[in-house]
Amino acid sequence: MPDSPWKKFERLTAVKFSNWLAQDAVKGVEADRIISRQALHGRMVENIWGDLAVHPKCSERMLPAAAWFMNNVMTDCKNRKAFRLPGILSAAAHPFWQWWEKLRNDAGLKKAFLVAMNQPSKEHILAYGEREAAWIWDAFGRHAIPSMDIIREGRERVSFVILEDFLSIADPVALGCPRVEVGNVPEETESASP
Numbered sequence: 001m002p003d004s005p006w007k008k009f010e011r012l013t014a015v016k017f018s019n020w021l022a023q024d025a026v027k028g029v030e031a032d033r034i035i036s037r038q039a040l041h042g043r044m045v046e047n048i049w050g051d052l053a054v055h056p057k058c059s060e061r062m063l064p065a066a067a068w069f070m071n072n073v074m075t076d077c078k079n080r081k082a083f084r085l086p087g088i089l090s091a092a093a094h095p096f097w098q099w100w101e102k103l104r105n106d107a108g109l110k111k112a113f114l115v116a117m118n119q120p121s122k123e124h125i126l127a128y129g130e131r132e133a134a135w136i137w138d139a140f141g142r143h144a145i146p147s148m149d150i151i152r153e154g155r156e157r158v159s160f161v162i163l164e165d166f167l168s169i170a171d172p173v174a175l176g177c178p179r180v181e182v183g184n185v186p187e188e189t190e191s192a193s194p
Contacts, residue, residue: 009079025180074107124163
């Protein structure tokens with residue numbers, strides 16, 4: 001049975017964040033295996049850790065970056081037909097706002113990142129709130145990452161950026177992630193014997 005689109009989207013998002021955490025110091029399989037889609041252990045685990053977790057085959061030298069991500073960021077990934085960026089502007093009851101409130105409540109003191117597939121363009125959109133924006137602005141300046149901000153009456157401002165743009169501009173080390181040690185570590189292969 002093929003995976004559902006939302007599972008594939010969570011896996012793709014995990015690979016994108018993994019490659020970002022690799023900081024161009026690590027390539028190949030090792031760079032893809034830092035963060036993974038959360039194993040299905042029930043909603044309680046998702047409420048604590050979000051949709052992403054440390055990859056079970058994360059290399060030892062990448063564990064500090066993976067731990068930093070898990071300790072500082074909670075991510076929710078949405079690939080739903082209901083997510084259309086223009087609809088957020090025109091519909092006060094857009095489902096995004098329920099997703100955002102749930103993530104914000106679950107995240108607690110962690111930074112809340114909601115990644116959604118914009119329909120029908122298939123762009124990967126990253127949404128974050130005022131606390132996350134202040135964290136990003138402290139590291140890179142207010143206008144370093146182009147965003148579209150939406151402010152609903154009585155609610156916090158939420159910023160929307162293209163995920164790939166964010167990941168290409170936002171250096172994880174500037175946000176506090178440990179620097180990855182560059183070295184000659186052999187790349188794992190799927191066919192390697194134990």
